Amino acid sequence: MTQSQMAADVPQLVRDAQRGDADARDALIAAHLTLVYNVIGRALAGHPDVDDLVQETMLRALRGLADLREPERFRSWLVAIAYRQVQLHLRARRMSRRRLLTGPIEVADPAGDFAERTTAELVLDGQRRELVEATHWLDGDDRRLLGLWWQEASGDLTRAELAAALDVVPKHAAVRLQRMKAQLEAARGVVRALHAQPRCPELSTLLGRWDGVADPLWRKRLGRHVRDCALCSRRGQGLIAPDQLLLGVAALPVPAAIVTGILAKAGTAAGALTKVTAFVQHKVLAAAATAAAVAAGGGIVFAVYHEPAPEEFRAAVPPAVATTAPAQTPAVTAPATRATPSSTGSARKAVPTFITGVRKADIFVAPGGSDDADGTQAHPYASIAKAVAVVEPGRTIAVRGGTYRPEQGITITTSGTAAEPIVLSNFGNEQPVIDAADVPADQWAITQRTAYWRVQGLEVVGSRSHAYVCRSCANNVFQRLKMHGNARSGLMLRDAGTTGNQILDNDFFDNRDPAGESGAGANGTGIGLGVQFGDGGGNLIRGNRAYGNTGAGFDLGAFTGAVTMEHNWSYRNGGSGFVLGGGTPAAAAAHKLRHDAAWDNGSNGFDDEGNTAAVELTNNTAFRNRAVGFAMRSSAATLRSNAAIGNAQTDDVTGRVAQSRNSWQGNDVVLRSTDPTVTEGPRPGTGALPRTDYLATGNGVGASMDAA
Known part of the structure; x- marks a missing residue:
């Protein structure tokens, strides 16, 4: 049995299995074993009976397979069996839904909660x-639902299957x-408040x-306080949406003993058992290698999918090239340049590349498709314009790799x-490129x-606007x-009501300026990212x-809502690195910047460009810019722990x-x-x-130069 056989059409596999x-x-x-193991494992929070229930679920499915009348519903039928087994287990054992807490929990002990064990292995960050x-603060029903939603967020279940x-x-x-997510968000606010130092006196x-018990009753009481308390509610700001956090966590690897046990009880021949075990453990070992590589590197990395990608998708990091340190201001000492750990080439081991695109979708687009097709993976559409025109809330569009050349601008009008x-x-690690050179100059390539x-993994190039x-x-x-080689801007968010958007890792x-002029400064066009000409918070x-x-x-010219900017790098631009104002009259907005760098x-x-509001700049670095490092000529700014080095003028x-x-x-x-070299690579x-x-100081002044 080959891996290609395992990836074959599931309904056909069901029919073949029903025939013996x-x-x-x-x-x-x-x-499907990994899917079942994750659904049960996360719902039961690492209970010792997880392995037994997984085996029982798979064996029940095999015994009942002959009676399944709709092979197309195999996945949802299997997940329903797993979910039912969890319910029966909790009812029979009368598992307590209350977990004792003596205070805020640190990173879990490997023998503790199932989800904690996984996150500890992957070195999860603070959020x-x-x-x-x-x-821990969710009741049993919500934890079971969270387990299913986790699989949906990672692309292993569709909404219909859930x-x-x-x-x-x-x-x-x-x-x-939605109700479960609301309870989860309330619990996250409680966790933030419990960890805060100094703690709120009223709390x-x-x-x-x-009484130290994390239960729904105290979640409501503490959540009510967090919601109504000005201090605690502020501490709950800046939380990343949970689906984004869950998407970064790898699936739980299936222990080899479960694979062997199920196949043995199912009567699998020894040779086939070895092949199936090898296929499942192929993913297990990849997950373990990922965790080991992360731990060894000391970084924070989150696997999205733990099967190694094809060789052409592996990111190559160029070796460092020595440069001469620039002349420094008297207050600065620059040592001889040294290579970073990631830039030393010969002994570096290959690290698995993570699949960052979707693996399942409702609508597919491919360069060789047809807009007269049905948009399935077998018969994809040819244009993104067609896909966004027919998509409905809750659906996913997967854009296959290759180049798309629209002749008219793409308009997105359906909201989720x-x-x-x-x-x-x-799709997967494929790279779709939208070459917008044929879109008329009076149209934007994409208007939303x-x-x-959620828009991710696309590349747009050549737009004439x-x-x-x-x-x-x-x-x-x-x-x-990746937005490059376009006129006027790469990405622009604008107009009233621009709220709650997240722009991450782009x-x-x-x-360029369509007039072909470079160095127009803060007022020039040809910007990278703009949030302009409007308002909105969050x-x-x-x-x-x-x-x-x-x-x-x-x-951020002419935008009156406060924007938060963290861990962004702006370099070798013709104008300023970060423009925080502008407009006639100049917009006033209390933007917050931390750990950003401009060189x-x-x-x-960094330029307030007429912004008179109380902007805050903390731990930012301006290096070797041709004008002023920090130009705060109009604002009532707060500047804390920033570094200005080698600029024509410091501040x-x-x-x-x-x-x-x-x-x-x-x-x-x-x-x-x-x-x-590595920073710009x-x-x-x-x-x-x-x-x-690069540019890191190590003494708490300036940008930390990490992704945090």
């Missing part, structure tokens, strides 16, 4: 730890999921009556919902006027995009790079600016590296910023 084909039966086991801890497992219609399933008083977002994504979309404009958009996610580069820009654009790298830009590093600030612990205030900094397979020592 042992290979088809074994292929069904191998193809994922908080999310795992928050699951609904079938619950024995409800998809619309009712969406309501239950401390309330906790004096707490919080319960049923719409996904537009690359919607809410609740803006490449991608989202107008009055709300609650969208733009991730792992590259915006070589976008917008987050994190982990992006903007470089080689003729205008500014990041431009080698043609104008200023230009008004008397309204509050300053503390910045490099120009006597806090000398020593740069670990001034070699940008390819991203790792996860899509995060490259790990680098």
Whole structure:
């Protein structure tokens, strides 16, 4: 039995197995065992009976396979059996739904909670730890539902299959999921408040009556306090949507003993048993290798899919090239450049590349498709325009690799919902490229006027006007995009009602002024990313790079809502690195920037551009820009722990600016590296910023230069 047989059409495998084909039966086991193990394992939180229930579920499915009348429903039928087994187990054992807590939970002991054990193995960051801890506050029904939703978020279950497992219609399933997510978000707020130091005095008083049990009753009590308390509610801001956090966590590997036990009880021949076991363990070993590589590298990496990708998808990191350190201001010492750990080439071991696109979808698009087809994987559409025109809430569009050459701009007008977002994504690790050179110059390549979309893994090049404009958009996610070689801007969010959007891990580069003029400064076009000409709160820009654009790298001109920018890099742009104001009159917005870096830009590093609001800049770095490092000439800014190094002028600030612990205030900094080779090179397979020592100081001043 080969791997290609295991990946064959599931309904056909079911029919063959019903006719007595042992290979088809074994292929069904191998193809679905990981799914069942994750559904049961996460629902039972690592109970010792997980392995037994997984075996019992698979054996029940095999025994009942002959009676399955609709082979197309095999997956939902199998998940329903697993879900039923969990319910029977909890009822028989009367498993307690209460977990004792003596205080905020740290990273779990490997023998503890099932979800915690997985996250600890993958070295999860702060918000994922908080999310795992928050699951302790859910009741049993919500934890079981969370297990199913986790599989849906990772692409292993469709909404229809999830609904079938619950024995409800998809619309009712969406309501239950929304209710569970609301409880989870309330629990996350409670976790944040419990961890806060110093703790809220009123919360401390309330906790004096707490019996230490994490249960729904106390979740409501503490959640009510967090919601109504100004201090605690502020601490709950900036939480990343849970589906984004869950998407980064690898599936739980299936122990070899379970594979062997199921196949042996199913009567599999020894030779076939070995082949099936090898196929399942192939994924297990890949997951273990990922965890080991992450632990050895000391980084935070989150596997999306743990089967190694084809060789052509492996990211190659170029070796470091030595450069001469620039002349420094008297307060700065730059040591000789040294290579970062990720830039030393000969002994570096290959690290598995993670699949960042979707693996399952409702609608497919491929260069060789037809808009007269039905949009299935076997008969895909030819154009993205067709796919976005017919998509409905809760659906996923997978765009296959290759080049698409639209002759008219693409318009997106159908909104998703919080319960049923719409996904537009690359497929697997394939790279779709939208060459917009044939779109008329008076049209934008892509125009979106919607809410609740996730757009990821696309590349847009050659547009004669803006490449991608989202107008009055709300609650969208733009991730792992490459927008380059376009006129005016790579990505633009604009107009009133631009709220709750997240722009994550994208590259915006070589976008140009259509007039062909470079170095126009803050007012020039040809910007990387713009959030402009509108208003709205809750917008987050994190982990992006903007470089080689003729205008500014990041431009918040004429936008009156506060924007949060974290861990973004802007370099070698003709204008300023970060423009925080602009417009006539200039917009006033209290933007917050932390751990952002601007270097080698043609104008200023950070420029308030007439913004009079109380902007906050903490732990940012301006290096070797041709004008001012920090130009805060109008705002009542707060500048804390920033570094300005080698710029034509260190700072230009008004008397309204509050300053503390910045490099120009006597806090000398020593740069670990001034070699940008790795920093400006390819991203790792996860899509995060490259790990680098470039411009890092190590003393708490300036940007940390990590993806955090």
